[in-house]
Amino acid sequence: MIKTKEEELMYEEAKKAFDKAYVPYSKFHVGAVVKTKDGKFYSGCNIENASYGLTNCAERTAIFKAVSDGYREFESILVIGDTKDGCKPCGACRQVMAEFMKKDATVYLTNIKDAFEKYTMEQILPYSFLKEDL
Numbered sequence: 001m002i003k004t005k006e007e008e009l010m011y012e013e014a015k016k017a018f019d020k021a022y023v024p025y026s027k028f029h030v031g032a033v034v035k036t037k038d039g040k041f042y043s044g045c046n047i048e049n050a051s052y053g054l055t056n057c058a059e060r061t062a063i064f065k066a067v068s069d070g071y072r073e074f075e076s077i078l079v080i081g082d083t084k085d086g087c088k089p090c091g092a093c094r095q096v097m098a099e100f101m102k103k104d105a106t107v108y109l110t111n112i113k114d115a116f117e118k119y120t121m122e123q124i125l126p127y128s129f130l131k132e133d134l
Contacts, residue, residue, distance in 0.1 A: 006035075007078075007108065007116075009041070010033050010035065010041065010076070010078040010108065011078060011080065011108075011110060011116075013033040013041050013043045013078075014031040014032055014033040014043060014058075014078045014079065014080040014110070015031060015080055015112070016031070016043065017031030017032060017033065017043035017044055017045040017058060017062070018030060018031030018045060018058075018080050018081070018112070019031070020045045021045040021046050021047070021058070022045065022046070022047045022048055023046060023048050024048060025048050025050070025052070026048060028046070028081070028082070029045070029046070029081065029082060030045065030046040030057065030058040030059075030079065030080065030081045030087060031043065031044070031045050031058050031079070031080045031081075032044050032045075032057075032058035032059045032061070032062040032077060032078065032079045032080070033062055033077070033078050034062045034063055034066055034074045034076070034077045035074060035075045035076045035077070036066060036071045036073070036074055036075070037071075037073050037074070037075055040066075040071070042062050042063075042065045042066035042069070042071070043062055043065075044058045044059070044060070044061025044062030044063070044064070044065055045058050045061060046058045046061070047061060057089070057090060057092070057093045058079065059077060059079055059089050059093040059096070059097060060092070060093055060096050062077070063077075063096055063097065063100055067100070072100060073100060073101070073102070074100050074101050074105060075101075075105055075106065076101075076105055076106035076107070076108065077097060077101065077105070077106075077107055077108070078108035078110060079107075079108070079109055079110065080110045080111060080112060081111055081112075082111065082112050083111045083115075084111070084115075085109075085111065085115050085117065086108075086109025086110050086111055086115045086116065086117035087109055087110065087111055088109060088124075089107075089109075089124070094124055094125040094128070095125070095128065095129065097121060097124075097125070098121060098125050098128035098129075098130060099130070099131075101121045102121065103120065103121050103122035104120050104121070104122065105120065105121040106118060106119075106120065106121075107119045107120065107121055107123070107124050
């Protein structure tokens with residue numbers, strides 16, 4: 001259940017991105033929004049390709065858009081999908097999220113049917129591989 005005005009804003013932005021998803025093959029829409037340290041939102045949708053390996057997930061689209069504008073650290077991310085429970089990021093997205101989000105950053109996993117789960121980055125990707133591991 002959404003509790004704060006900010007969560008509601010993030011949900012609405014992610015839902016707009018969800019509606020823009022390019023998914024002619026799977027028909028599986030996903031939207032995401034990241035919040036920068038200074039409070040700016042960047043949204044993204046999943047974008048499929050006939051060569052399936054070239055598909056990009058909503059989470060990475062949102063993060064890459066923000067990174068291309070110069071942002072390098074995010075406070076939170078919200079993901080929405082047409083799923084039974086909150087939409088779960090794939091492993092590749094979790095690793096990209098770990099690159100730009102601290103372990104205590106908030107991760108909201110939602111759906112279009114009012115599911116609303118709240119985790120930390122560390123909870124969704126324990127033992128992540130980080131630059132400190134190089």
